[in-house]
Amino acid sequence: MFNEEYELLLKKSTEVAPEWLINDIEGIIGKAGKHVGVSYVISELHEGYTFNLKHIMSAINFSDEWTKVSRERLNFIDNNIEIIVALYNEIRNKL
Numbered sequence: 001m002f003n004e005e006y007e008l009l010l011k012k013s014t015e016v017a018p019e020w021l022i023n024d025i026e027g028i029i030g031k032a033g034k035h036v037g038v039s040y041v042i043s044e045l046h047e048g049y050t051f052n053l054k055h056i057m058s059a060i061n062f063s064d065e066w067t068k069v070s071r072e073r074l075n076f077i078d079n080n081i082e083i084i085v086a087l088y089n090e091i092r093n094k095l
Helices: 003-015 019-032 038-049 053-060 065-079 081-094
Strands: none
Touching (some): 019 065, 053 065, 065 081
């Protein structure tokens, strides 16, 4: 694949990126500041969806919805690092 094709594909991918991902990245950069690096953002995204108190509270209420949502989002994060980096650069340049 040529570099131009890759850039076009990446641009189209960022345009249709899930709203939750954009909001999460904006929130992380907003809290930590513009100086934060992309590896920190990816780490925070992982931390937000790995096993935590939300999973426990969901289990107490006999609901597995959060487990399904978090699993899908972690899968998306793991498989789309390039899109996360591109979104990070776009959002950081807007600030």
